[in-house]
Amino acid sequence: MAVFGGHRRDDNPALPPGQYLTESFPVLSSGPTPSIDMEDWEFFIHTEAGQTHRWTWDQFIALPSQDISVDIHCVTSWSKLGTGWRGVSLDTLFAEVETGFDFVMAHSYGGYTTNLPLGELLNGRAWIAYEYDGDELDAEHGGPARLLVPHLYFWKSAKWVRGLVMQSEDNPGFWEENGYNLHGDPWREERYA
Amino acid sequence: MTSRAIGWRTGSLERAHPLTASARSITFTVSSWPGNDAGQHVDVRLTAPDGYQAVRSYSIASTGAGEEIELAIDRLPDGEVSPFLVDDLELGDTVELRGPLGGWFVWRPEQTQPVQLIAGGSGVVPLIAMTRAHASAGSSVPMQLLYSLRTPDDAFFRDELSQPSATARTTWHYTRAVPSGWSRSAGRLTAEDLKRETLPPEHVPLTYICGRTGFVETVSRALISLGHVPDNIRTERFGGT
Incomplete structure (x- = not known):
């Protein structure tokens, strides 16, 4: 009988259950990387009252931004610790938004969607990120801008994000309709439906 | 709302043959495997004697019903799991498997598009x-x-x-x-x-x-x-x- 030795022994308290450390930055996308014309780029938040808050690229990058250092965890079991981003807090973007709905559907250029509870996007826990590691965010990794929700599995951090639509219920997004968990907390191993 | 509907099953290595100098086909018998669509993947978990575990995700080469699944693993030079699966795992050895996973990168026979x-x-x-x-x-x-x-x-x-x-x-x-x-x-x-x-x-x-x-x-x-x-x-x- 062959005996598995293993050699990583990532005994790191920052590592959620079932995850291993990687130094590279794997790419997982369900389709081609969309090409986005910056002239047309927008970010919006749409509420149940029919109100749409919009930012052009210039308006968006003029907003107060933050340097963010966070650990990220992919459902395919890799984690990357201490990744550095720059982005706009969702608290800033939601400052003027009035909504009674508790859930959000994030929509991306290219058609990707993912659902999130609004409460998990606020209070310094989520951003729209547009720089990675000091450089502009590569298209492969979701540039020009992506959602960054590091406390959930990384499929929730929608690449090429375009806008958020408020929803009354936690309706599933793309991967959530394809076998993945509605919530996606890595510390509770909420990987699959 | 912890949801762990998909559990781990034990797979026993039934057949193996080399595909290339760095890759091997390994077929497991997995009791109560529910079958899988073409293109789905599976998580493989290995456990060391001291309890240390490593999990990796692999695409499934086989398809359909039945309790056998075939994986085709390429040895990554710096890998932790793939060298063990390609070079070391022997017939009758067991690993744990979770799946089938993924519902998007799949092809189903009822599809009509070329x-x-x-x-x-x-x-x-x-x-x-x-x-x-x-x-x-x-x-x-x-x-x-x-x-x-x-x-x-x-x-x-x-x-x-x-x-x-x-x-x-x-x-x-x-x-x-x-x-x-x-x-x-x-x-x-x-x-x-x-x-x-x-x-x-x-x-x-x-x-x-x-x-x-x-x-x-x-x-x-x-x-x-x-x-x-x-x-x-x-x-x-x-x-x-």
């Missing part, structure tokens, strides 16, 4: 599952595979893919070294190659691309430049950037 498969290296694994599902279902939907390899020695499943009875035709492409007498010289897949060797946009194929990140990015961009719509391109990537 299908173009494009594989880079070991990215052929979920795609051969699709050619197998196509054959076993007797599907009349056009399906063809373009298989890009570094050298002729790197092919997985060459005999099976080359059989005259194969219902999906395979076109071979080589990036580093070609067989003797090959008409095209070795080189990366270009938009010209794709135009010549894949179903044209007018046929509105559904295209599945699987390979390393750079390969998938290059090929999907070229297909869009040829007039394919992004909604008809599904991708599965592996490796870092």
Whole structure:
């Protein structure tokens, strides 16, 4: 009988259950990387009252931004610790938004969607990120801008994000309709439906 | 709302054979395996004597019902799990398996759209599952595979893919070294190659691309430049950037 030795022994308290450390930055996308014309780029938040808050690229990058250092965890079991981003807090973007709905559907250029509870996007826990590691965010990794929700599995951090639509219920997004968990907390191993 | 509906099952290594110098086909018997769609993947968990565990996700080469699943594993030079599965695991040894997983990068026999498969290296694994599902279902939907390899020695499943009875035709492409007498010289897949060797946009194929990140990015961009719509391109990537 062959005996598995293993050699990583990532005994790191920052590592959620079932995850291993990687130094590279794997790419997982369900389709081609969309090409986005910056002239047309927008970010919006749409509420149940029919109100749409919009930012052009210039308006968006003029907003107060933050340097963010966070650990990220992919459902395919890799984690990357201490990744550095720059982005706009969702608290800033939601400052003027009035909504009674508790859930959000994030929509991306290219058609990707993912659902999130609004409460998990606020209070310094989520951003729209547009720089990675000091450089502009590569298209492969979701540039020009992506959602960054590091406390959930990384499929929730929608690449090429375009806008958020408020929803009354936690309706599933793309991967959530394809076998993945509605919530996606890595510390509770909420990987699959 | 912890949800762990998909649990771990024990798989016993039933058969194994080398595919290339660095890759091996391993077939497990998994009791109460529910069967899987072509293109789905499975998590494999190994446990060391001291309790340390490592989990990796692999595409499934087999498809359909039954309690056997075949994986085709390429040994990563710096890998922790793949060298063990390729070099060490013996017949009768057990691993834990969780799945089948994924509902997007799959092909089901009831689909009616023509299908173009494009594989880079070991990215052929979920795609051969699709050619197998196509054959076993007797599907009349056009399906063809373009298989890009570094050298002729790197092919997985060459005999099976080359059989005259194969219902999906395979076109071979080589990036580093070609067989003797090959008409095209070795080189990366270009938009010209794709135009010549894949179903044209007018046929509105559904295209599945699987390979390393750079390969998938290059090929999907070229297909869009040829007039394919992004909604008809599904991708599965592996490796870092």
